[in-house]
Amino acid sequence: MTATHHNTPDLFALSEIHGPVLRPGEDGYAEEVAGFNLAALHTPDVVVGATGVDDVVTALRWASATGTPVAVQATGHGANFPIDHGLLISTARMTDVRIDPRERLATVAAGAKWRHVLDAAAPHGLAALTGTSTDAGAVGYTLGGGLPVMGRAYGYATDLVRSFQVVTPDGTLREADPDHEAELFWALRGGKGNVGVVTSMVFELLPLTTVLGGAVHSPGEHAETVLRNWTEWTRTVPDEMCSAFALLRLPPIPEIPEPLRGGFWARVAVAWPGDPAEGERLLAPIRAAAPVEVDTVEEMPYAALDRIHLEPQDPLPARESCALLRDLTPDAIRAFLDQVGPDVTDCPLLMAELRHMGGALSRPARQDDAICARDALYILETVGVLAAPPAAAAIERATASLHEAMAPYGTGRTMINIHGTPGDESDRARAWTPEVYDRLRKDKSVYDPANLLRFGHTVPMAS
Missing domain, CATH: 3.30.43.10 (Uridine Diphospho-n-acetylenolpyruvylglucosamine Reductase, domain 2)
Structure with missing residues (x-):
């Protein structure tokens, strides 16, 4: 039945x-x-x-x-x-993490969070390519490509995956790596959950113990100055400098520390794995661009990476979306500020962020994968908190309006992990190029011919 x-x-x-x-x-x-x-x-x-x-x-x-x-x-x-x-x-109970310090490898079960991985790797002087919150699941994040805080320096999380253990929808347990089930291995690196349920994965770790990281916050009225200076700065910094500009409209709630609580801020978040003194020197133009009220940049243990972006720690109802951008031209900056800048007094978005891509994120993968973001120089991400129905409607309108305004500067694609609520087939397809999308559909037909995995951001089978 x-x-x-x-x-x-x-x-x-x-x-x-x-x-x-x-x-x-x-x-x-x-x-x-x-x-x-x-x-x-x-x-x-x-x-x-x-x-x-x-x-x-x-x-x-x-x-x-x-x-x-x-x-x-x-x-x-x-x-x-x-x-x-x-x-x-x-899979929340499947949290096993095993570290092989000699080979610098981690074997991580389906429900393990990045926090579990970092805590296991840190005593060995090793680190993993995590995102902005270590409370997120390592496997789901990696299946979507995995856009790390340190991405410009080291690439995507999928770039370091050696193998997956995966159960296909018919109940068959398989091992997928470049030499065994190679097509399945391809589809799992950037194709999300379209072809099976991953029960564990093995990936490489980095010999990294500390980073220079944190954020420089200026009052929101300086948004244009900070954004224009940050954009020019991103064209000059080494690949290892990872950064993001964000406009934050923070609610007056106890979970947000003073003096950020309840404020409107222009934030530049940075992460630098090299010599801290050199990182401080590189950061000087950002600190000089506008008055700085809160500066949290410091040398920190890699395992403390959560301090950089200060993601929410407690569950909440959120609407997120993203768009990959070819570049940030003066017209693109103007379009962004016209939608979410300081003159928009009723903007309902908690965050509108522009993250610097390029560097290792633009280099070809060692093995072909389903990631379709290597041609983007920046990525736009928005987050709104759906506190009440009127807020939800306003967030939808603001999100749609911003994306429409930024469309002329985009690649036409998204990243699946932060795509947001998947719409119709044409909307879902935006996470991939037409060629990759067609290949995923063929793989879906092979590994899930009954289309059992049909929830979330899935693709249809090939006709």
Whole structure:
């Protein structure tokens, strides 16, 4: 029997699962389906709290036999699509991390957060290519390509992946690397969750213990001066200098430290893995561009990377979006400021950020992958907090208006992890070039011919 909104398939075959198997209304169900992004409220017919590979295999074999659609969640940081039926596999209990310091490799289970990885690697003087929040799941982040804080210096997270252990929708456990299941390996590096459920991955670590990192905050009325100076500065700095400009409209809540709380700020966040004195010298033009009220740039342990962007630590309902930009011309800067700058007094967006790409992010991958962002020099990202229905509508309007204004300066593509709520097929396709999109559709037809993995940012099968 196929899962629907009104009836759930017989769960007897799931009795072999070691973790909880829960249906709506049962104790623990709400907690099991909840993710970090509260904007996506999941209501699957059944949720499996997988404790290991065997549970994932059993769950997928059951789904395949019953024709039940499947979704996967570890932390829910990237959740932007509510799951309203079918089976949800939660991998949050699968947090094992093993470090091989001699080979500089990490083996990471499906539900491990980047915080788990950094804490395990740091005692060996090693580091991983994490994003702006170490509370995010390592596997889901990497499947979407993985845009690290240190990306200009070291590339995408997928660039360091050696292999995946993955269960395809028919319940078959496979090992994928450049020499075995090479097409599956390709699709998993930038193609997100279209072809299987990854239960673990092996990737290279970096011999990195400290970075110069933090952010320089100027009052928001100086946004234009800071942005124009930052843009020119990005054209001169070495590849190892990683930075982002953001306009922040911060709410007056206790979670935000003073004096940032409740303010409008122009922020330049930086991360530099080289000599700290050289990093300080490089940063001088940014500090001199406008009055600085808060300066948190310091030499810090790599494992303290969260201090740079100060992402929210508690779950919240958020709407995010992104667009890859070819360049930031004077006209592009003007278009950006006209939409979200200091003259827009009713802007509802928590953050509008421009991150510097290029450097190692523009270099060809060692092995072909599904990432389609290597031609972008910048990326635009917006975040709005959906506190109430009127706010949600205003955030949608502001987001659409900003992206429309910036479209002439874009590549036409997005990055899948921060694409936001997936729309129709043409909208989803924007995460890839037409060639890569067609190849992913063919792989989808091979590995998921029943289209069980249909939730979230998925592609249709080849016709």
